[in-house]
Amino acid sequence: MSFIKKPRITKGLPQNGLGLSIVDYEGAMSTLCAGCGHDSISAAIIQAYFELEIEPHRVAKVSGIGCSSKTPTYFLRPAHGFNSVHGRMPSIVTGANAANRDLHYIGVSGDGDSLSIGLGQFCHAIRRNVNMLYVLENNGVYGLTKGQFSASTDIGSTARKGGAVNQQPPIDPVLTAINFGCTFVARGFSGDKQSLVPLLKAAIQHPGFALLDVISPCVTFNDHEGSTKSYAYTRESERTTVYADFIPSREPIETDLVQDVTTVTLHDGSRIALRKVDDDYNPFDAGAATAYIRDHQDQGEIVTGLLYMDEEAQDLHAMNNTPNTPLNALEPSKLIPGAAKLAALQKAWR
Amino acid sequence: MKPTDTSDPRYYHKVVDCQWGCPAHTDVPEYIRMIAQGRYTDAYLLNRRSNVFPAILGRVCDRPCEPACRRVRVEEEPVAICRLKRVAADLADDIRSHLPAVPAKKNGKRIACIGAGCASLTVANDLLPLGYEIVMFEQFDQAGGLMRTNIPAFRLPAQVLDDEISMIVELGVDLRLGHRIDSMAALLEEDFAAVFVGTGAPRGKDLDLPGRQETERIHIGIDWLESVAFEHTDHIGERVLIIGVGNTAMDCCRTALRLGGESVKVMARKPRGYFKASPWELEDAEEEKVEIIVNHSPKAFVVDGGQLKGMTFDHLEYHVDADGNLQSTVIDEVFVACDDVILAIGQENAFPWIERDLGIVFDEWDVPKVDKATFESTRQGIFFGGDSAFGPENIIWAVEHGHQAAISIHKHCSGDPVAKRLSHGMNLLSTKMSLHEWSFSNDYDPSNRRRMRHVELKQRFDELNIEVELGFSAEQFVTEVKRCLNCDIQTEFTAKLCIECDACIDVCPVRCLTIIENGDRTDLVQRLNTPVTNPDAPFFVSDSLPQTSRVMIKDENLCVHCALCAERCPTGAWDMRKSELLIPYAIDEEVAACNQKTG
Ligand SMILES: Cc1cc2nc3c(=O)[nH]c(=O)nc-3n(C[C@H](O)[C@H](O)[C@H](O)COP(=O)(O)OP(=O)(O)OC[C@H]3O[C@@H](n4cnc5c(N)ncnc54)[C@H](O)[C@@H]3O)c2cc1C
Ligand SMILES: Cc1ncc(C[n+]2csc(CCOP(=O)(O)OP(=O)(O)O)c2C)c(N)n1
Ligand code: SF4
Ligand code: SF4
Ligand code: SF4
Ligand SMILES: [Mg+2]
Numbered sequence: 001m002s003f004i005k006k007p008r009i010t011k012g013l014p015q016n017g018l019g020l021s022i023v024d025y026e027g028a029m030s031t032l033c034a035g036c037g038h039d040s041i042s043a044a045i046i047q048a049y050f051e052l053e054i055e056p057h058r059v060a061k062v063s064g065i066g067c068s069s070k071t072p073t074y075f076l077r078p079a080h081g082f083n084s085v086h087g088r089m090p091s092i093v094t095g096a097n098a099a100n101r102d103l104h105y106i107g108v109s110g111d112g113d114s115l116s117i118g119l120g121q122f123c124h125a126i127r128r129n130v131n132m133l134y135v136l137e138n139n140g141v142y143g144l145t146k147g148q149f150s151a152s153t154d155i156g157s158t159a160r161k162g163g164a165v166n167q168q169p170p171i172d173p174v175l176t177a178i179n180f181g182c183t184f185v186a187r188g189f190s191g192d193k194q195s196l197v198p199l200l201k202a203a204i205q206h207p208g209f210a211l212l213d214v215i216s217p218c219v220t221f222n223d224h225e226g227s228t229k230s231y232a233y234t235r236e237s238e239r240t241t242v243y244a245d246f247i248p249s250r251e252p253i254e255t256d257l258v259q260d261v262t263t264v265t266l267h268d269g270s271r272i273a274l275r276k277v278d279d280d281y282n283p284f285d286a287g288a289a290t291a292y293i294r295d296h297q298d299q300g301e302i303v304t305g306l307l308y309m310d311e312e313a314q315d316l317h318a319m320n321n322t323p324n325t326p327l328n329a330l331e332p333s334k335l336i337p338g339a340a341k342l343a344a345l346q347k348a349w350r
Numbered sequence: 351m352k353p354t355d356t357s358d359p360r361y362y363h364k365v366v367d368c369q370w371g372c373p374a375h376t377d378v379p380e381y382i383r384m385i386a387q388g389r390y391t392d393a394y395l396l397n398r399r400s401n402v403f404p405a406i407l408g409r410v411c412d413r414p415c416e417p418a419c420r421r422v423r424v425e426e427e428p429v430a431i432c433r434l435k436r437v438a439a440d441l442a443d444d445i446r447s448h449l450p451a452v453p454a455k456k457n458g459k460r461i462a463c464i465g466a467g468c469a470s471l472t473v474a475n476d477l478l479p480l481g482y483e484i485v486m487f488e489q490f491d492q493a494g495g496l497m498r499t500n501i502p503a504f505r506l507p508a509q510v511l512d513d514e515i516s517m518i519v520e521l522g523v524d525l526r527l528g529h530r531i532d533s534m535a536a537l538l539e540e541d542f543a544a545v546f547v548g549t550g551a552p553r554g555k556d557l558d559l560p561g562r563q564e565t566e567r568i569h570i571g572i573d574w575l576e577s578v579a580f581e582h583t584d585h586i587g588e589r590v591l592i593i594g595v596g597n598t599a600m601d602c603c604r605t606a607l608r609l610g611g612e613s614v615k616v617m618a619r620k621p622r623g624y625f626k627a628s629p630w631e632l633e634d635a636e637e638e639k640v641e642i643i644v645n646h647s648p649k650a651f652v653v654d655g656g657q658l659k660g661m662t663f664d665h666l667e668y669h670v671d672a673d674g675n676l677q678s679t680v681i682d683e684v685f686v687a688c689d690d691v692i693l694a695i696g697q698e699n700a701f702p703w704i705e706r707d708l709g710i711v712f713d714e715w716d717v718p719k720v721d722k723a724t725f726e727s728t729r730q731g732i733f734f735g736g737d738s739a740f741g742p743e744n745i746i747w748a749v750e751h752g753h754q755a756a757i758s759i760h761k762h763c764s765g766d767p768v769a770k771r772l773s774h775g776m777n778l779l780s781t782k783m784s785l786h787e788w789s790f791s792n793d794y795d796p797s798n799r800r801r802m803r804h805v806e807l808k809q810r811f812d813e814l815n816i817e818v819e820l821g822f823s824a825e826q827f828v829t830e831v832k833r834c835l836n837c838d839i840q841t842e843f844t845a846k847l848c849i850e851c852d853a854c855i856d857v858c859p860v861r862c863l864t865i866i867e868n869g870d871r872t873d874l875v876q877r878l879n880t881p882v883t884n885p886d887a888p889f890f891v892s893d894s895l896p897q898t899s900r901v902m903i904k905d906e907n908l909c910v911h912c913a914l915c916a917e918r919c920p921t922g923a924w925d926m927r928k929s930e931l932l933i934p935y936a937i938d939e940e941v942a943a944c945n946q947k948t949g
Binding site: 002003004005006007008009011012022030033034035036037039040042043190191193217219223231232235 | 423424425786792793794796849850851852853855856857859860861883897898910912913914917918919920921
């Protein structure tokens with residue numbers, strides 16, 4: 001980590017439609033190890049919210065425990081924040097989102113936080129289709145506790161020191177999410193912002209649970225030869241299947257883009273343009289997507305891009321029939337129907 | 351693009367904007383650091399090596415370094431480079447014992463320097479330590495040239511001048527004061543190994559309008575300032591018009607205020623923004639309540655019975671035409687009453703004392719042909735420098751000319767070709783002390799430029815020679831030095847160590863780094879994280895990176911030298927290295943020649 005304050009220099013910086021420059025989307029100086037993939041993801045998040053012209057204070061950032069879970073401090077300084085217990089970020093977001101549906105929710109987690117202690121929470125937030133961006137910063141180790149294998153470590157992957165070889169099969173967050181009916185599933189790489197920023201933008205605007213699994217090398221404990229989550233290995237094995245470009249509703253689609261492009265229109269009129277690299281890939285078919293990802297996994301390839309989406313599904317609020325006004329903005333008289341209403345309700349169940 | 355060769359001294363030299371902007375390439379960031387460390391004498395000596403007159407220049411330098419300063423890319427105003435030089439000079443110990451020793455045994459070569467201005471003095475400064483005998487001829491009774499005769503003492507006190515001039519003279523100049531050279535041919539009869547002409551641009555331009563010859567109350571600016579300096583003039587009328595709006599005009603109007611002028615008007619032909627005067631000189635004049643009247647073109651002097659009544663002007667209106675040129679139309683004619691007029695509309699060289707049959711070729715404007723690198727005229731062994739070479743400039747250019755002419759004179763006297771000179775060299779040294787510790791302060795200080803303290807207005811006019819600027823207080827310069835961005839601490843990149851983790855790119859506060867596929871320059875600049883705004887600035891392209899064969903690009907224009915990229919880099923691919931430009935002077939040529947002889 002660095003000890004000096006990052007110079008705040010705004011002269012000549014471009015501004016977005018809100019009159020904010022990218023500096024207004026930054027956070028505190030990172031205390032992570034120099035070269036950690038998580039820092040690049042934070043930079044991509046800053047870029048994405050800046051480009052989407054979302055007011056930073058309209059965002060709530062929530063996390064659990066881990067190096068990855070520390071990162072919300074390093075972006076969107078004016079946003080709401082909650083650093084929760086290990087693996088419990090999804091419940092906090094679910095609760096917050098239930099109470100105030102008007103904020104943009106971003107949950108940041110790690111492979112340890114999501115796939116070990118928090119696996120149950122992860123799966124249920126998906127099932128509820130909580131409208132949130134879930135960033136899983138996947139480095140294949142417990143970084144914060146000094147590099148133990150995690151539930152995403154591949155079989156055969158070696159520890160940095162001591163020669164331990166992982167024997168247990170990994171949990172793939174992408175396949176898990178598709179299995180549980182996740183409505184937006186994507187994978188990126190911290191070292192490839194050109195793809196990551198558009199994926200983040202699409203995920204933020206997706207009206208439901210959006211999982212973004214980002215391979216994010218741990219330079220300190222998992223960037224050696226023998227690791228399958230190192231910078232070098234990921235670069236060799238990455239195979240991007242579907243590029244996603246986010247197009248705000250105010251911008252027309254350029255016609256030369258339309259070739260080989262499928263566009264999905266979101267509820268607010270913005271669109272996601274999907275550019276497929278493999279013709280036979282179908283990001284709207286969960287079964288085919290699963291098979292494809294698995295096949296390539298067997299060939300030692302890491303499939304990245306926008307892998308699956310379902311824009312029709314209902315989110316938490318639709319399923320529960322909640323009003324459009326956030327619950328926390330309702331009059332107490334409306335929010336708390338009173339003893340008489342409760343008695344009537346209970347009577348109906350007798 | 352091909353990978354950038356950062357071992358070429360020109361590359362990093364250009365990154366140090368102030369040093370690049372300074373005609374004498376003063377090592378500004380290093381002297382500012384020395385001041386920060388309380389090493390005032392070292393700071394003075396470092397300055398003196400390149401600019402010879404730190405105390406003088408710390409007050410009156412034209413400071414081309416400041417508009418160039420990187421600080422203006424991040425906020426409004428540059429580092430007060432010039433006034434920090436004065437801090438070094440004010441606080442330095444007596445430095446005479448640090449001056450290079452002058453050998454008692456001379457090398458037998460006598461050099462004539464004509465004029466005792468800053469150009470000639472620099473030649474003497476550089477050549478005396480090599481054993482040359484310097485004979486300096488000066489028409490006036492005091493040395494210093496325009497610094498003495500034209501720059502008013504309220505900007506540059508005589509004592510400061512005396513001090514720095516005597517430092518050179520005491521090295522052993524054979525100074526012949528009150529000795530005007532009236533014939534070059536006669537001088538060449540004498541036994542000089544080389545001649546340096548440092549006579550300046552002594553002729554002030556006149557304004558030939560009706561009435562010009564009918565009164566004594568129209569003065570030529572530089573002559574008038576000279577007569578004030580020599581105390582031949584101690585008085586002026588109450589209403590004074592200054593014609594012209596350059597730096598000479600600023601000195602004239604401020605001097606007029608001190609000699610009895612009550613209403614002093616500077617008459618400008620053009621609108622603001624087209625003035626020749628430096629912004630700070632204008633500011634100081636206006637602070638003293640000088641009135642600047644724009645869009646007035648002189649038409650005639652109105653003289654009645656031998657008495658100057660005033661002047662008539664065309665009052666102009668300007669507009670910019672389709673080609674972007676400024677066009678004027680006359681709206682009316684106005685009369686402005688006055689008691690005196692001072693003409694400050696420019697200077698020219700004049701060489702009535704150089705015979706035209708000596709092999710010194712003069713061009714169509716009657717200016718000698720002088721080589722831009724060697725300062726040699728068309729006659730071997732005769733050199734020009736300072737204002738005499740290419741017309742009026744300023745002190746710091748005159749000093750640089752002096753350094754270069756000294757090298758040429760030494761080469762000429764050694765029988766070597768004058769054009770074959772040492773080129774700049776560079777030292778590049780890591781500043782890394784430990785993980786996040788550097789041998790320089792990289793913590794960005796957002797403070798604004800400190801305001802110079804001035805003597806109260808009333809007090810200024812009590813006495814002609816009272817210095818207006820008080821210099822920076824200790825509190826002020828302690829803050830001001832921290833504004834320097836350490837542009838000489840370079841980000842040196844080693845491509846083979848880079849793992850492309852993007853850490854540097856993400857942390858960089860000005861987003862001046864990009865990793866992309868290589869291409870030609872026009873293509874590359876379109877794909878950078880931050881668009882290029884200054885195409886002249888150095889642009890770094892690395893060797894191809896090990897993992898993806900892409901390249902690291904850096905737009906040096908934006909970098910604030912905060913070292914965060916190097917702090918964030920997990921592999922040490924970025925290092926902060928101090929670049930030191932090695933500038934050869936006459937003495938270095940001598941050392942190099944000796945080394946060559948001894949192998
Ligand atoms: C009013 C005014 C204000 C200025 N203010 C500044 C300023 O603030 N900062 C700045 O950097 N520059 C300033 N300048 C410009 C600067 O003074 C000159 O560029 C600089 O002095 C040039 O130095 P020099 O050595 O070439 O010549 P000069 O300083 O002109 O010296 C030439 C010397 O040669 C002598 N000489 C001439 N002919 C003969 C002869 N035939 N025989 C013997 N001696 C002779 C002259 O008497 C004089 O002493 C100013 C100029 C003027 C006119
Ligand atoms: C309840 C609980 N159990 C265990 C821990 C110890 N612990 C802290 S972080 C962590 C794993 C973090 O791994 P991951 O989520 O992958 O984050 P990374 O540091 O790799 O980004 C563990 C097990 C804890 N803080 N709390
Ligand atoms: S231990 Fe690993 S994950 Fe944690 S900050 Fe360091 S590099 Fe990043
Ligand atoms: S910031 Fe310092 S080193 Fe950089 S140009 Fe300005 S004075 Fe020179
Ligand atoms: S020193 Fe490095 S981080 Fe700082 S501005 Fe320059 S390139 Fe960016
Ligand atoms: Mg982890």
